Amino acid sequence: MPPIVAAVVVGITLGITYPLFTALLTAKGLSGTAVGVSGAMTPLGMIATAPFVPALARAFGVRRVTMTALLGMSAVLAALSADVLWTAGLRAVLGAGAVTVFVLSETWISQVVAPSLRGRTLTVYTALLSVGFAVGPLLLTAGTTVLFTTAVLAPLIAFAVLAVDKHPLPTTSSGRLPVATLLRGLSLLLVPVLAVAVFDTVTLQFLPAYGTSTGLSPSASALLLTGLLVGQVVLLYPLGWLADHVDTRLALLVSLSGGALGALLLPFLVTAGPFGLVAVGAWGGIAFAGYPLALTLLGDDHAGHNLVLANSAFAVVWGLGGVLGPPYAGTALDLLGPHGLPTALAALFTAAVAVLLIARTRKPAATRELVTVA
Structure with a gap:
């Protein structure tokens, strides 16, 4: 399916660029602060751009906007390959292109897939996207030239796939609820998305260190993250x-209940040997599934322009989770010690469960408000 190809290619591209530019900027003698600011520009570009994606898709069409975003990403990466010191501003543009592809791909998938297959299709999409992000770091030993060439050409391959594809495109001209009404209906669903986004960012950054703090060797701690992924x-x-x-x-x-339970059990699982490693992997899969399942609910309740708006709201919240997650977990670690990490994650998932239960009790009223105009 073309939108899955486009999103996975962007995942591979970002998976290459995050560690690659960190290494190149560090080698040029930039401070850790400067390197960190540069790295933050991609998610900040995503957050800043996501609200404008619905209007662009409505004005120019899903296919044209997606293809333009892919071309822009390739051009930016070509410029970055010439001089990595340009990274700060250009990486924001890279984030803008990436979030455009993600939002429109998820909208595309939700609208063209049969409702009876939507949940499985979106979980497969998310799994393949995770593989794409993982492939990037595996290529880091190939050398800078190969990495830049791959990163520049990958979006062009997705561009070619979209150019020759003749499948029907989702419409963005139908369904025009007022934005305030739409966001009010989405508000209860955005909390679970925020929980999964924080979980994703925090485990990538802190899980190996948490394993080490419990007495595991560095290699065993790294294996925890591998199992989770x-x-x-x-x-x-x-x-x-x-x-x-x-x-x-x-x-x-x-999914959300499993996220909370797994976090509470994490102090016991990390020292439980092979069984614990498998359990941590199960925790990662069950908790992370919250995002594609939330996307499935969007596809069930929305269509047309409303669906693009809803996916854009998800993208903004996901970006905010990436920005707010590390300081949230860091504060918990400062206040509670090493076990502040699982405590913080358990609290967040528990809050998301509570919000979802509230949403279930309000489902009849919410459903009437969220019905879109075909």
């Missing part, structure tokens, strides 16, 4: 199946 690829599909065959809100509740 493998779980995020392998275990998404079963919850997508549950969403399609039983109930999407129930599947999301299972």
Whole structure:
């Protein structure tokens, strides 16, 4: 499916650029602060651009805007390859292109896939996107020239796939609820998205250090993160199946509850040997499934322009989770010691569960408000 190809290619590209530019800027003698500011520009570009994606798609069409974003990413990466010191501003543009592709790809998938397959398709999409992000770092030993060439050409390959694709495109001209009404209906769903975004960012940054603080060796601590990421690829599909065959809100509740329970059990799992490693992987997959399941709910409740707006809101909240997650976890570590990490994650997932339960009790009223105009 072309939108999945486009999103996975962007995932590979970002997976290459994050560690590559950190290494290149550090080698040029930039301070840690400067390197950190440069790295923050991509997610900041995503947050700043996401609100404008619906208007662009409405004015110029989903395919044209997606293809333009891919071309822009390739051009930016070509410029960065000439001089990495340009990175700050250009990486913001890179983030703008990436979020455009993500928002429109997720909208595309939600609208063209049959409702009975939406949960499984979106969990497969998210799993493949995770693989894309993981492939990037695996290529880091190939050398700078190969990495830059891959990063520049990858969006062009996705561009070519979209150019020759003849499948019908989702419409963005239908469904025009007032923005305030739409956001009010989404508000309860944005909390679970924020929880998963914080979980994703915080575990990537802090889980190996947490393992070391409990007495694990550095290699065993790194293996915890590997197990978590493998779980995020392998275990998404079963919850997508549950969403399609039983109930999407129930599947999301299972995901968020599993996130809270896994966080509470983390102090015991990290020292439980192979069983603990498998359990950490299961925790990663179940908790991370919250994002594609929330996307599935969007596809169930929205269409047309409203769906693009909703996906854009998700993108902004996901970006905010990436920005706010590390200081949130860091503060918990300062206040509570090493076990502040699982405590912080358990508290966030528990809050998301509570919000979802409230949403379930209000479902009849919310459903009437969120019905879109075909």
